[in-house]
Each structure stands twice: as structure tokens, then as C-alpha cells.
Amino acid sequence: MFNTIVLGLDGSEGATVAVPVASDLAERYGARVVIVHVDERIPAKGGVHPVRADEEQVRKDLDEQARQLVSEGIEAKLDVVEIVLGGPAQAIEDVAEREGAELIVVGRRGHSLVAGLVLGSVTQRLLHIARRSVLAAPPAD
Numbered sequence: 001m002f003n004t005i006v007l008g009l010d011g012s013e014g015a016t017v018a019v020p021v022a023s024d025l026a027e028r029y030g031a032r033v034v035i036v037h038v039d040e041r042i043p044a045k046g047g048v049h050p051v052r053a054d055e056e057q058v059r060k061d062l063d064e065q066a067r068q069l070v071s072e073g074i075e076a077k078l079d080v081v082e083i084v085l086g087g088p089a090q091a092i093e094d095v096a097e098r099e100g101a102e103l104i105v106v107g108r109r110g111h112s113l114v115a116g117l118v119l120g121s122v123t124q125r126l127l128h129i130a131r132r133s134v135l136a137a138p139p140a141d
Contacts, residue, residue: 011058032075038088089125
């Protein structure tokens with residue numbers, strides 16, 4: 001049923017709940033996993049800079065996550081997309097399209113509740129724009 005699963009991760013605890021879901025589905029269907037991380041950037045004096053101060057560490061952690069999936073026998077890779085000023089949901093959908101993914105797996109809440117209200121929900125936007133199924137993993141209790 002699934003050959004390729006896109007796993008959208010932003011480095012937050014809310015997003016990591018999607019990892020075991022994607023892993024289980026990949027094992028069950030023999031699918032490969034493409035971890036997509038969107039590095040949002042903002043223009044500032046001297047060029048563009050990451051929105052997150054810990055962006056370098058997030059990339060290292062997600063690269064380790066991809067290696068962990070590979071060690072579990074799942075074909076996996078990390079795809080980091082840099083964008084300026086918004087649009088992470090569209091960037092995730094674009095990678096899913098390029099990779100021929102049948103499914104996108106994401107957490108329901110990445111940012112804090114307040115930031116999610118202000119910035120909007122990437123998951124909610126994906127549900128509106130994706131041309132494939134989106135599985136939203138609920139937050140851990």
C-alpha cells in the first residue's frame with residue numbers, strides 16, 4: 001500500500017510522536033522513509049538566517065534519527081529544505097510529490113500552543129493542500 005512515506009519533522013517533541021508511527025508503517029509495508037525538515041529562514045542584516053537558533057543541532061538530531069531508522073532495517077534519508085518566510089507545509093508536499101510518496105506522517109503539534117495559534121498549523125495546512133494521505137499523530141500524553 002505504501003512504498004514511500006514522508007515524515008515531516010521540525011525537531012520538536014510534538015513532532016517526534018510521528019516517528020514510531022512512520023517506522024511501524026514502513027516496517028509493515030516495506031516502505032522507505034524520507035524525513036523532511038524545513039529550515040525556515042528570515043531575511044536580516046547580512047543575509048538570511050535560520051528562524052531557530054538551534055537549527056544546526058536539529059539537523060544533527062534528525063540525521064541521527066535517519067541513521068536509527070536505517071539501523072532498524074528501514075531505508076531512510078533526511079531531506080532538508082531551506083525556505084525564506086513561511087510555507088513549510090508546501091515544502092513538505094513538494095518533497096512528497098518529488099519522491100512519489102503515498103503518505104505524509106506528521107505530529108499534530110510542533111510549536112507551542114501559542115506559537116501554533118499565531119503561526120498556524122503546518123499539519124492543518126497539509127490537510128488542505130496535500131495530494132496524498134496525511135496521517136497526523138496525536139500528542140503523547
